[in-house]
Amino acid sequence: MDTRAARIPTTGRVVYDKKGSLQAAGRRRVGFADQMRQMDPTAKLKDLGVAPSSDFMGSSLSTGVIVIGVVNFVVVLAVLSMLSSTQSQTFLGVSINRETQIAWGMWSLVGLPVIVAAMAGALYRIADFIYPYYGDFLLST
Numbered sequence: 001m002d003t004r005a006a007r008i009p010t011t012g013r014v015v016y017d018k019k020g021s022l023q024a025a026g027r028r029r030v031g032f033a034d035q036m037r038q039m040d041p042t043a044k045l046k047d048l049g050v051a052p053s054s055d056f057m058g059s060s061l062s063t064g065v066i067v068i069g070v071v072n073f074v075v076v077l078a079v080l081s082m083l084s085s086t087q088s089q090t091f092l093g094v095s096i097n098r099e100t101q102i103a104w105g106m107w108s109l110v111g112l113p114v115i116v117a118a119m120a121g122a123l124y125r126i127a128d129f130i131y132p133y134y135g136d137f138l139l140s141t
Contacts, residue, residue, distance in 0.1 A: 065122035073115050076108045
């Protein structure tokens with residue numbers, strides 16, 4: 001008896017297809033890759049006829065994440081250099097009190113390692129590092 005084969009309770013019939021995937025009762029069993037396809041975040045966009053981008057200004061998406069990350073990193077450093085925890089400041093005619101500046105600076109400091117992790121994730125193709133940056137970027141803008 002084949003040790004890879006598992007008995008299916010309803011029919012007891014087990015079949016392997018050409019690729020070695022387990023089939024039961026004429027249907028392929030749902031595997032990890034199928035589950036990941038069902039959780040595809042772009043599936044709703046595809047249903048609407050909108051395709052996700054495949055490049056960034058003629059370059060790869062990884063390059064786009066790195067370029068945007070570097071620009072975002074520089075902007076965060078510039079923001080941190082202008083904030084003050086002791087006095088109110090005026091930016092473009094709007095007075096910002098010190099508590100707001102402290103909160104803004106704290107959020108910027110939290111975002112710095114997220115930006116660095118996203119750039120490393122883009123460089124080494126680790127998508128799990130890019131998702132937190134996406135959330136941080138949306139909440140920051």
